[in-house]
Amino acid sequence: xxxxxxxxxxxxxxxxxxxxxxxxxRSSVLAGPLVSELESLxxxxxxxxxxxxxxxxxYGHGLRSILVSGRRRNLVHLIQTGEKNKSxxxxxxxxxxxxxxxxxxxxxxxxxxxGVLLDIVGFAASQFRRGTGHVKIGTTLLAQVDxxxxxxxxxxxxxxxxxxxxxxxxxxxxxxxxxxRTVSERDIRCGLAEMVKLGVAADSGLxxxxxxxxxxxxxSDARDSDPARExxxxxxxGMVGELAExxxxxxxxxxxxxxxxxxPALEAATGYKLPHGEAVAVDVALSAxxxxxxxxxxxxxxxxxxxLFRGLGIGTWHRLLEDFALIEAAxxxxxxxxxxxxxxxxxxxxxRTVFVDDREDLPPSLIRESVAQLREASE
Ligand SMILES: NC(=O)c1ccc[n+]([C@@H]2O[C@H](COP(=O)([O-])OP(=O)(O)OC[C@H]3O[C@@H](n4cnc5c(N)ncnc54)[C@H](O)[C@@H]3O)[C@@H](O)[C@H]2O)c1
Ligand SMILES: [Zn+2]
Numbered sequence: 001x002x003x004x005x006x007x008x009x010x011x012x013x014x015x016x017x018x019x020x021x022x023x024x025x026r027s028s029v030l031a032g033p034l035v036s037e038l039e040s041l042x043x044x045x046x047x048x049x050x051x052x053x054x055x056x057x058x059y060g061h062g063l064r065s066i067l068v069s070g071r072r073r074n075l076v077h078l079i080q081t082g083e084k085n086k087s088x089x090x091x092x093x094x095x096x097x098x099x100x101x102x103x104x105x106x107x108x109x110x111x112x113x114x115g116v117l118l119d120i121v122g123f124a125a126s127q128f129r130r131g132t133g134h135v136k137i138g139t140t141l142l143a144q145v146d147x148x149x150x151x152x153x154x155x156x157x158x159x160x161x162x163x164x165x166x167x168x169x170x171x172x173x174x175x176x177x178x179x180x181r182t183v184s185e186r187d188i189r190c191g192l193a194e195m196v197k198l199g200v201a202a203d204s205g206l207x208x209x210x211x212x213x214x215x216x217x218x219x220s221d222a223r224d225s226d227p228a229r230e231x232x233x234x235x236x237x238g239m240v241g242e243l244a245e246x247x248x249x250x251x252x253x254x255x256x257x258x259x260x261x262x263x264p265a266l267e268a269a270t271g272y273k274l275p276h277g278e279a280v281a282v283d284v285a286l287s288a289x290x291x292x293x294x295x296x297x298x299x300x301x302x303x304x305x306x307x308l309f310r311g312l313g314i315g316t317w318h319r320l321l322e323d324f325a326l327i328e329a330a331x332x333x334x335x336x337x338x339x340x341x342x343x344x345x346x347x348x349x350x351x352r353t354v355f356v357d358d359r360e361d362l363p364p365s366l367i368r369e370s371v372a373q374l375r376e377a378s379e
Contacts, residue, residue, distance in 0.1 A: 020151060020247055024173040024236055026229070029137065030062060031178070038110065041135060041172055045106045048098055050121045052081040052113040055139055058182050063112065075101055081116045083272035086155045088164060094124035108171065109134040114187075115147035115276065119162075122153025126168035133171045139179040141191025141217060142277050145198075145235040148173045151247055156272070160333075161264035167248050177224030177232065180217070188217055189314050190277020193259075195235045196314070197284050200305055201258040203238040204351030206231075207308070214312050252338045255353040258345040259284035265330035266320050274318065281309060285316035289370045289377070290362070291346035291354075301349050306377055317378035321371045324364070331359065 027037055038047055051060065056078050064076060077097050079090055098107065109132060111121030118136050125134035138148035154165020180188070192214055199207030209231050216222045217231065242256050263279035288305040291297035309316050320326055335342050344356040356362055 020169040022170055022172055024149060024175065024240070026175050026177075026233075028178060029174055029176045030059065034063070037172075037174060038135070042108050045108055045133075046101075046103055047075070047108045047110050048094075048101065048103060049076045049110040049112065050094065050117065051076065051078055052117045052139075053078060054081070055113050055117075055179075059112075059139075059179070079117065079120065081113060081120075083116055083156070083267065083276070086116045086119055088155055088157065090120045091124045091127065091155055094120065095128055098124070098128050103128070103132070105129045105132060107132050110137065111135070112137040112139060113143070114138070114140040115143045118143055118147045119153045119165075120155060122168055122170065123155055123164070123166060126153060126166035131168065134168070135172050135174065136170045137174045137176065140183050141180055141188050141223075141232070142194055143191075144175050144177075144180075145191055145232060146194045146239060148175070149236055149239045150243065156268075159268040161268055169247075175232070175236070177229055180223035180228075181220050183220075183223075185218055185313075187275070187277075188223075189312065190275050190280075192217060192312050193277040193281035193284070193309075193314050195231075196305075196308055196312070197259040197280055198235060198238050198242070198256060199308075200284060200288070200347050200350060201255040201345060201353050202242055202351060203234075204349075206234050206238050207304075207350050209234055210312070211304075211308055214308070218313070252341070253343045253345070253355045253357075255345055257338075257343070258287060258347070258353060261334045261344055262286060262321075262327055262330045265326050265333065266318055269320055269323070269326055278315060279318070281314045282316055282318045282321065285309060285378070286321065286370060286374050287344070287346050289374045290366065291348070293366060293370050293373070294346070294356075294361075296354060297347045297349065301347060304350060305347065315378070317375055321374070324368065327367055327371075328364075331362070335359070 029037060109121050109125040111118045122134055125132050136148040138144040151167050151169040152165060153168055154162035157163040195210055199210055213227055216228050222228055259280040261283060263283040266279040267274050267276060288297055288302050292302040341357045342359055345353045346356055348354045
């Protein structure tokens with residue numbers, strides 16, 4: 001931290017730096033090393049381990065026996081998840097628990113769960129005593145390739161997705177492919193949708209990898225095999241590459257925002273019944289069609305995006321796309337979120353993105369025609 005007088009008229013200026021370096025490591029925590037992993041990280045600091053009901057039901061017994069076998073008993077707490085519970089109330093619940101156990105400022109939150117749980121735990125950690133450390137252990141594909149890697153966390157308020165949130169880098173991210181075995185096919189497809197997003201927006205190598213062997217992740221016995229790990233690791237590295245230059249989003253034109261413009265409105269309008277990954281897939285597909293109609297993405301590029309989704313069994317249509325007011329409102333929200341400019345990422349080619357900054361470049365007729373084309377292409 002540095003304090004100096006570098007602006008005329010200022011009494012003082014203060015520049016702060018946020019520590020934002022952390023490792024993402026593979027570890028077979030389910031097979032036992034969780035405690036030693038945590039102990040090497042916490043070095044005696046108290047830890048509050050937070051799990052979701054599903055993780056508790058499937059892995060709770062093993063995790064508990066691992067966690068209590070350490071020198072120090074870790075506190076384990078269960079919170080309700082599901083997108084509807086990604087709320088300030090859930091964050092408050094965690095803060096109260098942490099306070100009840102008199103967790104100190106140097107304490108650490110450890111989240112073990114899907115993206116929803118990690119978002120709640122990360123946000124609670126960012127708020128508790130104005131910021132405590134946390135470790136993220138994603139248990140779904142989406143969490144492993146996306147939510148855990150990100151330094152963002154947040155919760156929904158009413159129909160506004162991720163309206164409250166923070167940038168709060170974790171101290172470590174641990175990836176254990178063994179968790180993926182029990183994830184439903186539907187949820188695996190949600191993770192695959194985020195991987196396709198990244199491939200289309202920024203990483204043609206990942207896209208090709210998904211074309212070649214993405215389906216391997218649909219086979220529960222193969223999800224922790226070497227080829228599956230390679231794909232997951234490639235996706236994590238791709239995401240890290242995207243975040244590395246712009247972790248705190250000072251540049252609001254982000255390639256990885258592909259698929260995240262209309263999707264929040266779709267999720268909210270279904271009462272959060274439509275899972276995040278499914279909404280993202282629909283948004284990526286619509287963006288590809290819009291791009292094609294604007295003469296940016298060629299026919300071959302559009303076909304390959306739609307074909308990859310089809311090949312992985314990921315839907316690209318939702319009836320709510322025909323609610324034009326919903327799309328307009330989603331674009332309004334995106335503009336507000338992205339600093340009063342649209343900054344809509346559109347694929348230029350596989351792995352390359354352009355941004356449409358102005359609303360005038362996206363006339364209502366173009367959106368309506370694109371929706372109609374996507375509906376036809378998705379049938
Ligand atoms: N912070 C970020 O940058 C970021 C990035 C991407 C997504 N997200 C958020 O992540 C959320 C979506 O995450 P998600 O797709 O993991 O959804 P999720 O957390 O709801 O998990 C999906 C389902 O899988 C279950 N589950 C979790 N682990 C399991 C396991 N090992 N075996 C069987 N079932 C398991 C959960 O109980 C849930 O029913 C959204 O809220 C999204 O906004 C955040
Ligand atoms: Zn997402």
